[in-house]
Amino acid sequence: MAEKALSGVKVLEYAQFVAGPYCAKLLADLGAEVIKIEEPQTGDEARGRGPFSNDIPHSECSGLFLYANTNKLGITLNPGASDGKRLFLELVKGADILIEDRPPGEMKRLGLDYETLKATNPRLIVTSIAPFGQTGPYADYKTYHLNSYLGSMLGSLLALDGREPVKAGGVAGEYVCGVSSAAATLAALYAQGLSGRGQHLDLSKQEMLISVGRVVAVLSAFDHQQQNPGQSSVRQCQDGWSIVMVGVEERQWLGLVELMGNPEWARDERLRDMNYLAEHRDEIERRVSEWSPEHTRDEIYHRGQALGSPTAPVLTPEEVVNSEQLAARGFFADIEHPRAGRIKYPTAPYRFSRTPWAAERPAPLLGQHNEEIYCGRLGYTREELVRLKETGAI
């Protein structure tokens, strides 16, 4: 078995939907042992959301859940039930990291606030992910992906022609919060490796999302009007849409001129000066948008790139899945799941030369590893396990 970047790292996840689970998945995919805690009976709310395999709603067949929970072990636990808190703290004892996304204050109500966890395990890193963080006037406010995305200003960047602001497709912003949280968690893990001590991370989805718009976010402080600069680089083509960019570097401009077949208007030598070009941008943008519909995406993409113009096709999900480039890079991997079957999954955007990404196991069934963890790790007998089930703890 290949060496893993995070082997030996033990993670406890008490989170739902996407941001928290995806944060833990990123660690699991690189070799950390992640134990995912779900509510008995119901489980992670993502289980109730599609897309479902073969379009048949089933709590073990949600594509959202399957994707965000690869490589994890799954147990059920209700920390609010009698014995539940004790079991949670026993799990915490053996963990390096706890990732949780409960509404601020709930962990305290459960008797599992950071101070208690720290007293149980001083090495523990607690990553708390919440819509607006743990403090401040909006700390108790509720959000779904739509609200988080628009509440961080990013929706206004996608608004066109005075119409309503719009979110990124799917639940992209939730995944962004997941990877951002994972980066902060690994920084804390590095510090733990040096000092032996853990700490508490207070992460706000709003702040993580504003941060990806960090330049535009401060425009109003610089007396700029917030605006979408220039025209869109998305152009209509014969068979769909392409990105054709104007005016970043001179050599790219020259490549685009050649791609367009050296039209008379573009031969003006003064346009080689990017400042001069910027002054005439509207006119040039219009000309490029008049040219592109006569050409195919592939022609613009491959010829453009060969000529030094940074062009790209707008790919549909189907085209992403069938991309030759992604196939050559092994970006998709088949993972077999006992209920959902064999499915092709996206893997990761990084190729580590020594510690490759690997799919060791599919997302867990609800409570799949209860016996392995409670009996195998914590030393409970099967009889005790039955009793814990009866009391509703697991």
Add this chain to the structure above:
Amino acid sequence: MSEGPLEGVRIADFTWAWAGAHAIGLLAMMGAEAIKIESRKRLDHARVTSITTGEKFTEPDKSWVFNNINLNKLSVTLNLTQPKAVELAKRIVEVSDVVAQNMRPGVMDRLGLGYEALREIKPDIIYLSSSAEGATGPHGNYTGYASNFAAIGGLSCITGYPDGLPGDFRGEIDIISATTSTFAILAALNHRQRTGQGQHIDFSSSESVSVLMGDVLLDYTMNNRAEHRQGNRDSFMAPHNCYRCKGEDKWISIAIANDREWQAFCEAMGNPDWAKDRRFSGGLSRHQHQAELDGLIETWTINHTHREAMEILQKAGVAAVPSFTSADLIPDPHLRERGFWLDVEHPVIGNTVVSAPPWKLSETPIEVRRHAPLIGEHNHYVFGELLGLSSAQIARLEEESVIY
């Protein structure tokens, strides 16, 4: 005082623009000493212009955009077309833990600064190569900016109005790519901490977009269904949209997941008669009739400012948040209380406002400690103190345009 979780880590930073540069910017906020290796011969384009804001900067030290992306870093100038400059760059690598670069695949190899060359002189080096579509495959040498990554990654296609263009993302996609690169480098740093081993990371910015829509891609791999853009609508929840509020271009997002939230929402609006319509009585039925529903909801939101609507609805437990803009967020009381906006004094630009790092760590704070470097600001510290060159040697290399 703690210098941050990555205190003691040093990075030889050959990145430029945004996606690569801010990956190292984030590590610098975490306390790593990031030495940006750049040149006046080919300026980092963030020092010259911004695609995202449409600005041009007259001097390399006047770009507030460069400042925003490269906080906490140090800068040296090396003209890498000169062999002596490459030798100096290698000496920086010898005393570094991480190398990062986002030039077109192959360029660093030709300069003698590829992974294989550098691991000869620093066997445990962690080396990030970031590019548009990765360093391998038929498009391994293709280039692009944020719009390209979003388009090739698949997110543009599924973003935007159903009757409109694919979504045109800009800088936000670069910073997402940067954050993902930061994660990858940190995984490698943790691995090295335990094993002493370095490695190479081949990073694709376009793939860093595709992974943000794993569920959408699975809908295709499982069901052969390719999702189309659907504005603010959701496949399961309704109402789920952005509604016009009182004032010019003011909006609030509202998302309702279940009957309990729907009841709370109706009560918070004062139980208008239209809400009692049987078509709106169950989740599935609300989803089917959401177009009518959206119009009716707007008759309520239009009479409230976006902040009023947020307060009324959140008090009732409804997920409602304005579509904020920069002008809303800078004075926002919540962000103010959390200390999210920072004033950073820049020697040329003056006072600049930047966002704080998005991570609050209780023991090893992640912080903005200084403005982005002026070009070549740390030549004497790095070449003199770190590498041990004399002032005379440095002056000579400057005359030869090696340090340039």
